[in-house]
Amino acid sequence: MPIAIIKAGGKQYVATPGKKIQIEKIEGNEGDSVDFEVLLFSDDKGENVEIGKPALTKKVSAKIVKQFRGKKIDIIKFKSKVRYKRVKGHRQHYTQVEITRI
Numbered sequence: 001m002p003i004a005i006i007k008a009g010g011k012q013y014v015a016t017p018g019k020k021i022q023i024e025k026i027e028g029n030e031g032d033s034v035d036f037e038v039l040l041f042s043d044d045k046g047e048n049v050e051i052g053k054p055a056l057t058k059k060v061s062a063k064i065v066k067q068f069r070g071k072k073i074d075i076i077k078f079k080s081k082v083r084y085k086r087v088k089g090h091r092q093h094y095t096q097v098e099i100t101r102i
Helices: none
Strands: 003-008 011-015 020-024 033-042 049-051 059-069 073-079 084-090 093-101
Touching: 011 020
Parallel strands: none
Antiparallel strands: 003 011, 003 033, 020 093, 033 049, 033 059, 059 093, 073 084
C-alpha cells in the first residue's frame, strides 16, 4: 500500500488509501473532494522513496466526510488576593477526510 506524507493546516499527516484523518478545518461541504500537496511518497514495498523539495508534483485526493467541533477547552486567568478571575471557553473546528487516491 503506498504511503504519502501530506501537509494540511500547517501540520503533516501520514496518508494511505482508505484512511480517515482529522485535520484543522478546511472549506467545503460533506462529500466534496479536495487535493493535498505531497511532501514524501513511498511505494508499496518502501523501496522507492521520493522526497520533495519542498513538495512533489503528485497530489493526494480526499473526500470530506464531516465538519465538526472538538471538545470544549476552558481558559482561566486568575490572580490571587485581588479578586480577579476570567473564564473563557474554546471549541476548535475540525474536518474529517477520507483518503481516496494517492
